Amino acid sequence: MNNIRKQVVISVLIMIIFSLTSCGPRFYVSEYDINLEHEEWADEIGLFSHKNLKVREYEAKSTGIRLELEYDNGVTGYKELCDVVNAHNKFVEENPDYFPNDFNVTFTNKHASEYSPSFFSNIRNGSNGLGYISELGREDSAKLLYMCISVDGDHTENKENADIHIDVPIVILQSYNESYTPKGEAYAFLKEFNNLEQVIIDFWEPxxxxxxxxxxxxxxxxxxxxxxxxxxxxxxxxxxxx
Incomplete structure (x- = not known):
């Protein structure tokens, strides 16, 4: 009986620990976690100066930077995320020697629910599963080159809003729904892109x-x-x- 009771207690403790670790508060990246060589960049693009935008992850290597961003407050927060994307590209343009041209940059848009409807990147070597990007013949640059967005479902990112402006030249439209493909006004959000040059369709519906x-x-x-x-x-x- 004692052994059974011990097993029950241990099982309950394990469940409590799991609950606390999985449902506990998330700790976000602060400006003090940024590498010294990237402080100017982080400050100039406003990475930590927006009310509704938080940095979930920051990974810096000699070959590139990977950010995971989370916004609050609907369109207001999404605009702040897009503003940071645009500010990064402006910073690279105005400071061409700050990052090497083959520096890999990825900003992932991650919701609090862990759903990721989109990401921005300049990776062209296929390491992120998008090897076909190299076929467009773009020159190496640390600027964010494309946005990859899911057109499945109903979320802020695929709704047109006149306050949203995105300064990347390529958008990849992805739909993994094998029985439905969005139509008509579902693509109105493309008007948010400034000087959009190329659209890539990646749909699974036969x-x-x-x-x-x-x-x-x-x-x-x-x-x-x-x-x-x-x-x-x-x-x-x-x-x-x-």
């Missing part, structure tokens, strides 16, 4: 209404080239849409 999707993209991003991700011998490649 036989989706490609013509309808292309028409919608061209309505909201009339000057952008459009590419579709195609699998060839189990490798993804880009095919330019007519």
């Amino acid at each position: 036989g989706y209404d490609k013509d309808g999707v292309l028409d919608a993209i061209r309505e909201y991003a009339p000057n952008a080239e459009i590419y579709e991700v195609k699998s060839v011998n189990r490798e993804d490649h880009l095919e330019k849409c007519p």
